[in-house]
Structures are given as C-alpha cells and as structure tokens.
Amino acid sequence: xxxxxxxxxxxxxxxxxxxxxxxxxxxxxxxxxxxxxxxxxxxxxxxxxxxxxxxxxxxxxxxxxxxxxxxxxxxxxxxxxxxxxxxxxxxxxxxxxxxxxxxxxxxxxxxxxxxxxxxxxxxxxxxxxxxxxxxxxxxxxxxxxxxxxxxxxxxxxxxxxxxxxxxxxxxxxxxxxxxxxxx
Numbered sequence: 001x002x003x004x005x006x007x008x009x010x011x012x013x014x015x016x017x018x019x020x021x022x023x024x025x026x027x028x029x030x031x032x033x034x035x036x037x038x039x040x041x042x043x044x045x046x047x048x049x050x051x052x053x054x055x056x057x058x059x060x061x062x063x064x065x066x067x068x069x070x071x072x073x074x075x076x077x078x079x080x081x082x083x084x085x086x087x088x089x090x091x092x093x094x095x096x097x098x099x100x101x102x103x104x105x106x107x108x109x110x111x112x113x114x115x116x117x118x119x120x121x122x123x124x125x126x127x128x129x130x131x132x133x134x135x136x137x138x139x140x141x142x143x144x145x146x147x148x149x150x151x152x153x154x155x156x157x158x159x160x161x162x163x164x165x166x167x168x169x170x171x172x173x174x175x176x177x178x179x180x181x182x183x
Contacts (some may be wrong), residue, residue, distance in 0.1 A: 005031060026175060034063050040061060046072055053094070056097050057101065065102060082120060086149075088152065
C-alpha cells in the first residue's frame with residue numbers, strides 16, 4: 001500500500017466522511033477500523049486513526065488497540081469527531097479522551113503526534129434507540145443548564161431533527177501536521 005492509511009470507527013457516517021477527506025488530502029486510503037489488518041498497517045508509511053466520540057467513549061477503540069503494536073515506525077495522527085468538537089471542550093481535554101480510550105495506541109505518543117478534533121453532526125432519524133433515549137437526558141440536562149455554550153444551544157435546537165457541522169477545511173492544519181511527519 002505504501003502511502004497513507006486512514007483508519008476510522010464511525011457509527012453514523014460523520015467520522016467516515018472526515019476519514020475520506022483526510023485520505024484524499026494525504027493521497028491515501030480510508031478503511032474501517034474493524035476491517036483493518038496488521039498487514040494493512042505494515043504497508044503504510046503513515047497511519048491516521050479517527051474515532052467518533054460519544055460522551056468520551058470512542059467508537060472502535062478496541063480495534064485500534066488491536067493494531068497498536070504495528071504502528072511504530074510510521075507517521076501517525078489521531079482525530080475525533082463529535083457534535084461539539086473543540087467548541088465546548090479544549091483540545092487538551094479531548095486528547096485526554098484519546099489517551100483514556102487508547103492506552104496503548106495513543107497514550108505513549110501523546111504530545112508527539114498530531115491530533116485533530118472536528119465537529120460532526122446528528123440526525124435523529126438515524127440514531128439507535130439507545131442513542132435517542134440518551135439524547136432525551138442530554139436535552140433535559142442542557143435545557144436546565146444556566147450558562148449554555150453555543151454547541152449546547154445547537155444540540156437543544158437540533159433535538160428530534162438533524163444538524164451537520166462537518167467542515168472539510170477544518171482538517172487542513174491536521175493534514176499538514178501529518179504530512180510534516182512523513183518528511
């Protein structure tokens with residue numbers, strides 16, 4: 001494969017979209033984490049791992065941990081996609097979620113590899129029953145919150161419908177940092 005491999009865990013498609021954009025910009029290939037093999041990683045000179053972030057839990061983190069022993073010797077990058085991105089949380093806090101969920105793949109590399117945290121969206125018609133139920137609680141909590149952030153209000157406003165804050169241009173600095181690691 002000799003090139004960039006962008007591996008992703010995506011439940012509703014926002015992270016997959018970012019992975020495809022990043023792969024195109026790095027002239028590489030995007031592949032679902034669950035389908036990736038150690039051989040796929042071994043053939044890549046750069047590996048980017050992307051995850052959907054649901055309240056601090058990263059989709060397919062266990063799959064990334066399975067591949068962690070094969071990441072050494074490659075340019076690396078990690079990214080997350082959530083409704084809020086860095087609008088409601090700092091990059092440092094989100095990097096902490098990467099470290100917590102990826103104790104082998106990311107934690108030892110924290111601070112030495114590029115990270116990106118991007119905004120996705122929500123489409124209630126596509127949510128699982130479990131996620132719809134959880135969102136009822138989130139909405140109740142946010143409505144009662146006295147000092148709402150911009151993304152808090154956007155979450156309230158999108159309840160029951162859809163909103164998409166995906167932005168390809170937001171990946172430019174991250175892609176440039178991964179390219180710089182490749183040399």
